Amino acid sequence: DTGVSQDPRHKITKRGQNVTFRCDPISEHNRLYWYRQTLGQGPEFLTYFQNEAQLEKSRLLSDRFSAERPKGSFSTLEIQRTEQGDSAMYLCASSPIYGTNEKLFFGSGTQLSVL
Amino acid sequence: TQLLEQSPQFLSIQEGENLTVYCNSSSVFSSLQWYRQEPGEGPVLLVTVVTGGEVKKLKRLTFQFGDARKDSSLHITAAQPGDTGLYLCAGVVTNAGKSTFGDGTTLTVKP
Numbered sequence: 001d002t003g004v005s006q007d008p009r010h011k012i013t014k015r016g017q018n019v020t021f022r023c024d025p026i027s028e029h030n031r032l033y034w035y036r037q038t039l040g041q042g043p044e045f046l047t048y049f050q051n052e053a054q055l056e057k058s059r060l061l062s063d064r065f066s067a068e069r070p071k072g073s074f075s076t077l078e079i080q081r082t083e084q085g086d087s088a089m090y091l092c093a094s095s096p097i098y099g100t101n102e103k104l105f106f107g108s109g110t111q112l113s114v115l
Numbered sequence: 116t117q118l119l120e121q122s123p124q125f126l127s128i129q130e131g132e133n134l135t136v137y138c139n140s141s142s143v144f145s146s147l148q149w150y151r152q153e154p155g156e157g158p159v160l161l162v163t164v165v166t167g168g169e170v171k172k173l174k175r176l177t178f179q180f181g182d183a184r185k186d187s188s189l190h191i192t193a194a195q196p197g198d199t200g201l202y203l204c205a206g207v208v209t210n211a212g213k214s215t216f217g218d219g220t221t222l223t224v225k226p
Contacts (some may be wrong), residue, residue, distance in 0.1 A: 002158075033213065042119075042203050042216035043199065056212060091157050102146055102207045102214050106157030 002026060006092050006108035012113045013082055020078045021110045023095030032075050033104065034067055035091040043091055049075060050097070082114045119204055127223040128159035131193055138204035139186045145207050147187050147213065149178055154200040165188060194224045196198040 005024040013019050024058045031050050035043035046065065047057045051072035064082075069075040079086055089111050093104040120139045128134055138147070146165045150158035162171050164180035164187060171178045175198075177190040191198055201221050205214040 035216075040218070042121075042205075042218045045213050045215065046208055093157070100192055102148065102205075103160055104148070104150075104158075104205070105160065106150075106212060108155070109157050111155070 004092055004094050004105055006090075006107035006110050008110055009108060010111045012040055012112075014115050015084060016081055018078065018080045019045030019082060020076055021092075021112075023075045023077070023107060025074070025092070025107055027069065027073075028096065029094035029097040029105070030072075030097050032069055033093045033095070034075070034077050035093065037089045037091055037109070038087075039078065046077075079112075082112075084114050087112055087114045118208075118215045119206055121202075121204060121217035121220050122217060123220060125221045125223075126219070127225065130195055130224055130226050132146050132190050132224075133190070134222070135188055135190045136202055136222070137186070138217055140183065140206065142206070142208055143184050145184075147180055147204060147206045149185070149187070149189055150203040150205060152203060152219070158201075158203055161185055190224075194222075196224045196226050198222060199224050 007022045015089040033048040034046040037043045045058050047067050052069050064080045067077045089109045091106055091109045093106045095104050122137050148163045149161045152158040162178045167182045167184045169180045175192045179188050201219045203216050203219045205216045207214050
């Protein structure tokens with residue numbers, strides 16, 4: 001199976017610690033997205049890349065969040081100095097470029113709990 | 116302000132019943148997608164609609180895109196327990212470059 005892979009599936013950390021998540025997209029997909037989802041809500045956009053270029057970052061995203069996609073392949077999302085409000089499911093998705101006919105293929109997510 | 120409003124938020128029905136869920140917005144979308152999500156997993160794409168008035172069928176699921184491309188509906192015929200899940204709509208506003216999601220409808224189908 002060559003779907004989107006995310007690691008780890010679960011992360012428990014203490015407030016103030018840094019965490020990093022990894023996403024491996026479907027290999028031929030140019031676009032990679034990060035979303036965050038809390039219970040009872042739909043996924044909230046964080047940022048996206050086209051190849052290695054980060055094209056957009058949500059204005060709601062704190063400076064504690066940073067994402068990279070070196071070489072246009074896998075991506076990492078780092079959260080520095082975690083807060084309890086960062087607890088959420090972090091979803092990665094990839095997409096081939098179909099113009100505006102968007103089709104997102106999601107990974108299973110990383111569930112973050114900040115104690 | 117939520118860009119996409121989904122209703123109802125929760126729906127609980129008996130196996131065999133029909134249902135319709137809605138996705139509404141004041142914005143015009145270039146395309147709109149429906150996803151289904153199970154607990155602890157990422158959303159899975161069901162369908163993409165692009166043309167105003169478009170109707171797509173996927174087995175017992177019928178998806179319709181509004182004529183003005185601002186709203187959509189999902190109709191399920193003879194629901195089954197396997198249809199249980201969170202149904203999310205997502206839209207791409209022209210030139211936005213990303214999908215914006217609604218908060219979903221949580222569907223429970225009881226045997």
